[in-house]
Amino acid sequence: MTDPAPVFRDRPVSFVRRSGRMSEAQERAWADLRGLYLLEVPRDVAATSVARDSAVDPETVWGRRARLVVEIGSGQGHAIVHAARHAPDTDFLAVEVFRAGLARTMRDADRAGxxxxxxxxxxxxxxxxxLLPTASASELWVFFPDPWHKTRHTKRRLVQPAFARVAARALRPGGLLRLATDWEEYALxxxxVLDAAPGFARDFTGEWAQRFDGRVVTAFERKGARAGRAIRDLTYRRTADAAAG
Structure with a gap:
């Protein structure tokens, strides 16, 4: 009897990981800088998985106790490198599955010191x-996630009830979840999802939050604006609701 095939994940992921080639500059950045910037992530079966019980200690990783801001889907790193450069007293973590984007982020971060x-x-x-300890993050950023706008693909969207649960786990009470998208249906x-999520409360009045002034304008935002799509922001505060943790 043969062993059953390994189960990679029990839920769809919000990305399709392609093995595109990196440029020479990105290859050099990956080789030279990953020892400085890249976390060694214990894996489960899938290449981008995170093994259970593999939590890091932020004080050990960054060598100090400070606020931690996590950007999910950091892309080329424009937003988080800019933020890290202008807030040296805050620690930042960029989470991304595309290696070329991570390499570009390392290169730009190193150039900016x-x-x-x-x-x-x-x-x-x-x-x-x-990977993150419970209540370790002060802010989570989700800027312009893939909208998966075709009806048959919407199950791949990142922001679902299951995501809200793990976001509430990672955020400290009073911490902020900041989101932005140029797709109205995804914004809705x-x-x-977040209005109904235990452990979160709106941190804005009216229909939408004010634009987060700490978010630099990236290619995704410019592309949406050129296409005539309105940019919508949302901000939610982590409450002390124990049911979310």
Whole structure:
């Protein structure tokens, strides 16, 4: 009798990981800088998985006790490198599955002299559930996640009730979850999910939050604006509701 095939994940992921080639500059950055910036993530079966019971100690990783801001889907790193450069007293973690984007982030961070940034090549919900200690993050950022706008693909969207549960676990009470998207239907889904999520309360009045002034304008935002799509922000505060933890 043969052994059963390994189960990679029990839920769809919000990305399709392609093995595109990196540029020479990205290859050099990956080779030269990953020892400085990249976290060694214990794996389960999948290449971007995070093993259970693999929580890191932020004080050990960053060498100090400070606020921790986590960006989920950091892309090329424009937003988080800018933020880390302008807030040296805060620690930052960029979570991304695409190696070329991580390499570009390392290169730009090194050029800017940023040392308060670390990167995780991993599936974001597993980072929130297994890698970060409970209540360790002061802020979580989700800026312009893939909208998966075709109806048959919406199950791949990141912001679902299961994501809200692990986000609530990772955030400290009073911490903030900041989101932005240029797809109205996804913005409405995000709002519905988080309005109903235990452990979260709106940190805005009216329909949408004010634009977060700590978010630099990236290519995704410019692309949406050029297409005539409105940018919508949401901000939720982690409450002390024990049911979410």
């Amino acid at each position: 940023v040392r308060n940034l670390r990167l995780a090549e991993a599936n974001a919900p597993e980072v929130l559930e297994h 889904q995000m709002r519905d």
